[in-house]
Amino acid sequence: MRFDSTRLLLVSALVLMLATHALASSGGPPESNMSGDSTVLNGCNCHGSGAPGAASGPSTEVVVSVAGVPHAYELGAAYELTIKVEHSSNTAGGFMMSSGGQGTFSWADDQAVRPAVGSNDSASAGSTSDNISHDDGTDPAVWLVTWTAPAEDGGDLSFYLAGNSVDDSGANDAGDHWNLLSFVINSPSTTSAQAELGTRTISVGDYNSLFVSEPDEEALAHERQLEIAEGVFVTGNALYFTSLIALIIGAVVQKEIMERKRGEGPEWLDKELAYPQGLRRAITSAVTFLLGLYWMSNGESAYLYGLSLFISLWAAYGVYRTVLAAKREPKIMDIA
Numbered sequence: 001m002r003f004d005s006t007r008l009l010l011v012s013a014l015v016l017m018l019a020t021h022a023l024a025s026s027g028g029p030p031e032s033n034m035s036g037d038s039t040v041l042n043g044c045n046c047h048g049s050g051a052p053g054a055a056s057g058p059s060t061e062v063v064v065s066v067a068g069v070p071h072a073y074e075l076g077a078a079y080e081l082t083i084k085v086e087h088s089s090n091t092a093g094g095f096m097m098s099s100g101g102q103g104t105f106s107w108a109d110d111q112a113v114r115p116a117v118g119s120n121d122s123a124s125a126g127s128t129s130d131n132i133s134h135d136d137g138t139d140p141a142v143w144l145v146t147w148t149a150p151a152e153d154g155g156d157l158s159f160y161l162a163g164n165s166v167d168d169s170g171a172n173d174a175g176d177h178w179n180l181l182s183f184v185i186n187s188p189s190t191t192s193a194q195a196e197l198g199t200r201t202i203s204v205g206d207y208n209s210l211f212v213s214e215p216d217e218e219a220l221a222h223e224r225q226l227e228i229a230e231g232v233f234v235t236g237n238a239l240y241f242t243s244l245i246a247l248i249i250g251a252v253v254q255k256e257i258m259e260r261k262r263g264e265g266p267e268w269l270d271k272e273l274a275y276p277q278g279l280r281r282a283i284t285s286a287v288t289f290l291l292g293l294y295w296m297s298n299g300e301s302a303y304l305y306g307l308s309l310f311i312s313l314w315a316a317y318g319v320y321r322t323v324l325a326a327k328r329e330p331k332i333m334d335i336a
Contacts (some may be wrong), residue, residue, distance in 0.1 A: 028133035029096050029164070040096045040116075040131055040160045043178050059177040062087050063205035064095075064163035071197045072186040073103075073149035073157070079199065085141035085163035086205075087177055091164040094134035102157045104148045105132045112136045113143055141165065155187045169194035179205050237303070245310060252317065266325040274326035276320050285315035299314030 033039045043058055067082040096116055099105070106127035107113040116131035117122040123135075132145065140164070160182050168176030181204040259265050269277070269282035292308035295301075 004126035027096060028114055028117055028135060029162070031116065040098045040162050041180075043180050044096075044164050060179065060206040062163060062165045062179040063159055063203055063204075063207055064179045064181045064185070064205035065200040065201055066159075066161060068199045069159075069183065069202050070185055070199050071189060072190040075153065075188055076149060076151050078146050078148045081145050081147055083143045083145065083161065083163075085165050090165040090167050090177065091141065092139035092141075092168050092177070093142070093163060095139060095143065095164065096131060096133040096162045097145075098160045099147065100158055100160075101129055102154050104129050106148065107132075107143070107145045111143055112138045113144065113145055120136065126192045137166065137168075139168075139231050142167040153188050157185045157187070159183050159185065178246045185198045190282055241303075241306070241309050265328060266321050268328040268330045269322065269325035271326050272329075274322050278322040278326075280320060281315045281318040285312045285319065288312040288315065 009197040029039050029044050033041060033042060033044055056259035065084045065086070067084075068080050069076075072078055083095055083097065085095055087093070097105070098116075104127055105113075109126070112135040113132055114123050115125055115128040116133040116137040119128055119130035120128060121128040130222070134143065148182070160180070162178065162180055164176060164178040167173070181202065183202045288308045292305040292312060295305035295308060
């Protein structure tokens with residue numbers, strides 16, 4: 001018997017938890033938030049950053065907007081308002097809106113809108129002068145309502161809107177985000193020029209946060225292929241030119257060894273010709289060497305400064321060969 005009672009209590013608690021969530025989702029937001037403040041003025045801080053263990057506050061990731069808002073109202077005129085709550089990853093959401101009891105809100109039967117909790121009107125009513133809110137959680141979070149201006153001039157009217165974007169996890173958690181919007185509709189006594197401006201869209205939040213691009217796997221794979229191809233190209237060129245330079249240096253060293261072993265060398269060059277030739281080669285070597293160092297220090301392509309340094313070394317080797325040619329004894333040919 002004790003076991004049955006315990007099981008009954010557990011089942012009852014579970015039913016109450018589910019019922020509480022269902023009522024919270026279908027009945028709209030409460031009139032007051034967790035802090036006891038007005039929800040429409042201060043936000044629903046049981047969601048998002050206000051979830052247990054997190055600091056409360058609105059989120060600029062949520063864009064709350066109202067379209068069709070007049071600059072100045074005309075007495076008794078009806079205005080079609082479009083309320084939106086947008087987020088980059090969440091599509092469902094809810095809202096609460098207040099006109100301070102001025103004018104009347106109304107909506108079609110297909111809109112998930114109701115008089116807000118705490119209103120004197122029935123939850124099933126199709127219009128109210130009190131605050132309004134979502135009825136069931138809406139996905140996408142868009143609602144169409146009509147606001148009819150008061151029949152008498154009430155001065156400038158202040159409107160307040162709280163928008164909540166939810167992640168449909170079934171709980172009030174950090175995946176939900178909310179934001180607050182307020183605006184003023186001027187009285188009919190405002191200048192006719194402003195009254196004739198028509199309607200406007202008013203919003204709050206960071207629109208850039210809505211455009212979070214999803215990674216394109218095909219594009220990422222293409223980029224990786226390009227990186228691999230670039231790496232193969234650079235490595236292949238580096239190995240090719242390194243091998244080429246090594247072959248040239250090896251051939252020069254082998255030639256020098258063979259010439260010394262055989263007592264040979266460059267042909268004799270008269271000093272009157274050797275001096276200008278050596279000077280030209282020395283200048284070429286110095287200029288290309290400095291130019292190569294300059295390009296290297298400025299982060300230019302390795303092919304550019306590598307070629308410049310190679311020319312410098314080759315010209316320096318040319319100076320060495322010129323000196324050897326000038327030092328050789330002239331060979332007198334017997335033409336007899």
